[in-house]
Amino acid sequence: MVSSFKEALESGKFVVTCEVAPPKGINLEKTKHHIEFLKDKVDAMNLTDHQSSVMRYPSLGAAIMVKELGGEPILQMTCRDRNRLALQADLLCAASKGIHNVLCLTGDSVMLGDHKEAKGVFDLDSSQLVAAMRLLEKGKDLGGNELDGAPAFCAGAIVTPEANPIDPQLIKFEKKIDAGAEFIQTQAVYDMPKLKSFMDYAKQFPVKILAGIILLTSAPMARFMNKNIAGVNVPQELVDEMASAPKGRAMETGIEIAGRMIKQIHDENICDGVHIMAIGKEEVVPDIMSAAGLT
Amino acid sequence: MIRSITQQKPEEELEELLNGVNRIFIVGCGTCVTMTRTGGEPEVVAMREKLSASGKMVTGHVTVPVACDNLTGEITEEYGEQIEQADTLLIMTCAFGVQTIAGQLRKMVVPALDTLFIGKETAHGEFNEICTQCGTCIIGETGGVCPVTACHKGLVNGPCGGTDQGRCEIDKDKACAWTKIYNRLDELGRLDSMRKLQKPRNYLGEPSPGKLVMNG
Numbered sequence: 001m002v003s004s005f006k007e008a009l010e011s012g013k014f015v016v017t018c019e020v021a022p023p024k025g026i027n028l029e030k031t032k033h034h035i036e037f038l039k040d041k042v043d044a045m046n047l048t049d050h051q052s053s054v055m056r057y058p059s060l061g062a063a064i065m066v067k068e069l070g071g072e073p074i075l076q077m078t079c080r081d082r083n084r085l086a087l088q089a090d091l092l093c094a095a096s097k098g099i100h101n102v103l104c105l106t107g108d109s110v111m112l113g114d115h116k117e118a119k120g121v122f123d124l125d126s127s128q129l130v131a132a133m134r135l136l137e138k139g140k141d142l143g144g145n146e147l148d149g150a151p152a153f154c155a156g157a158i159v160t161p162e163a164n165p166i167d168p169q170l171i172k173f174e175k176k177i178d179a180g181a182e183f184i185q186t187q188a189v190y191d192m193p194k195l196k197s198f199m200d201y202a203k204q205f206p207v208k209i210l211a212g213i214i215l216l217t218s219a220p221m222a223r224f225m226n227k228n229i230a231g232v233n234v235p236q237e238l239v240d241e242m243a244s245a246p247k248g249r250a251m252e253t254g255i256e257i258a259g260r261m262i263k264q265i266h267d268e269n270i271c272d273g274v275h276i277m278a279i280g281k282e283e284v285v286p287d288i289m290s291a292a293g294l295t
Numbered sequence: 296m297i298r299s300i301t302q303q304k305p306e307e308e309l310e311e312l313l314n315g316v317n318r319i320f321i322v323g324c325g326t327c328v329t330m331t332r333t334g335g336e337p338e339v340v341a342m343r344e345k346l347s348a349s350g351k352m353v354t355g356h357v358t359v360p361v362a363c364d365n366l367t368g369e370i371t372e373e374y375g376e377q378i379e380q381a382d383t384l385l386i387m388t389c390a391f392g393v394q395t396i397a398g399q400l401r402k403m404v405v406p407a408l409d410t411l412f413i414g415k416e417t418a419h420g421e422f423n424e425i426c427t428q429c430g431t432c433i434i435g436e437t438g439g440v441c442p443v444t445a446c447h448k449g450l451v452n453g454p455c456g457g458t459d460q461g462r463c464e465i466d467k468d469k470a471c472a473w474t475k476i477y478n479r480l481d482e483l484g485r486l487d488s489m490r491k492l493q494k495p496r497n498y499l500g501e502p503s504p505g506k507l508v509m510n511g
């Protein structure tokens with residue numbers, strides 16, 4: 001098996017992944033601490049790639065750290081910053097370091113980040129990046145040349161189940177699967193009926209789906225996401241529930257909500273697992289898992 | 296009709312470009328920049344007044360009919376002396392005009408405008424970019440809507456995750472190209488065309504700078 005994450009996906013168990021953000025700078029202590037703290041509690045951890053177009057330590061460097069510390073990395077790669085030569089080169093580097101799980105994303109516009117005047121690349125898109133991985137595995141590159149030593153991958157991609165409009169998004173989702181995606185981590189979902197109806201459709205495809213769960217840390221944070229993040233929709237009841245949390249206890253309410261959603265996804269067998277995004281609060285991931293009854 | 300769409304440079308930038316320049320001849324254009332009100336006769340006159348008020352000497356000004364055409368002998372003759380007296384030409388046309396004029400008159404040129412895109416007036420006072428002239432046209436498969444131009448990321452396989460109510464993630468005033476393409480193909484019963492995995496784009500269509508030499 002190419003990776004222990006792939007093994008977990010294929011075992012049929014309820015898979016749990018989480019997210020670790022590389023630092024802005026070369027002080028790796030906090031990232032290292034998060035990796036060590038979480039590596040045996042989840043099936044794999046995603047290393048974000050200049051998330052929201054904010055320049056940081058590279059996801060590849062952080063994925064190498066995870067590997068060195070004995071964890072299971074999922075390397076996130078966006079198409080925003082590298083052309084096809086650089087993307088393929090980084091894929092080869094990753095595979096040579098034992099990093100086989102790769103999540104392909106288009107990437108946010110540079111205009112949304114902290115280097116607004118930079119050039120966005122987008123030489124490939126996420127579905128083409130998945131296809132490129134499958135090609136490299138066959139010992140060929142995108143220029144049609146032979147490789148001396150072919151890599152192996154477990155290829156992933158994302159979907160936004162609450163995109164508006166949804167139909168063009170679903171065509172793209174199917175193209176990613178056709179291109180060879182084996183797993184999908186979704187954008188955050190809070191509305192269970194909507195997730196269920198997406199899964200009723202998605203279950204027909206040969207792909208494992210992990211539902212994205214973003215930890216709510218306060219009512220203003222939930223409102224901020226509703227306003228600013230496309231495809232994320234926190235229902236009013238949850239915003240109200242966050243707002244009614246006793247002072248200083250909002251985080252506990254957020255953990256409870258995340259745990260409750262994960263429990264439902266698990267108990268009702270809605271998805272193959274979950275991807276927990278605790279955005280800066282990685283230390284509470286185990287609390288979310290225990291609130292979900294997973295530990 | 297396809298037009299060159301421009302915008303006046305920020306005042307501070309223009310001031311800096313004209314720093315140390317005392318004698319200026321101003322050129323406007325009667326075509327695209329007149330329509331966008333960035334370099335037609337009224338803007339040229341306003342610029343002359345502004346420069347004079349700031350203590351610069353304006354040796355003269357002209358609004359040529361089409362600045363991207365070569366200057367006619369009549370214009371160079373009529374304004375020759377005023378141009379000669381100037382140390383710098385301030386050109387209130389698109390970059391095509393600036394370059395055409397720079398190639399004809401032996402003077403430093405300062406562009407007063409930024410050329411934003413080649414586009415079309417799609418509604419009164421509203422201009423949209425239509426084609427980036429990439430050299431490898433793919434709109435036969437997208438219902439005639441160009442994702443290379445109309446999608447902020449130039450994606451060719453469908454939308455990113457940033458579409459919000461059919462608008463682009465970078466600006467609610469810009470339509471998401473892939474919502475438009477989907478709707479168009481749906482209307483034509485040709486969504487199969489969107490389902491096809493498009494190969495990575497070919498950037499070798501015409502390597503920049505573009506040049507075409509016709510045979511015969």
Ligand code: SF4
Nearest residue numbers: 446455463464471472
């Ligand atoms: S929102 Fe639409 S137009 Fe904007 S980058 Fe994404 S796919 Fe392209």
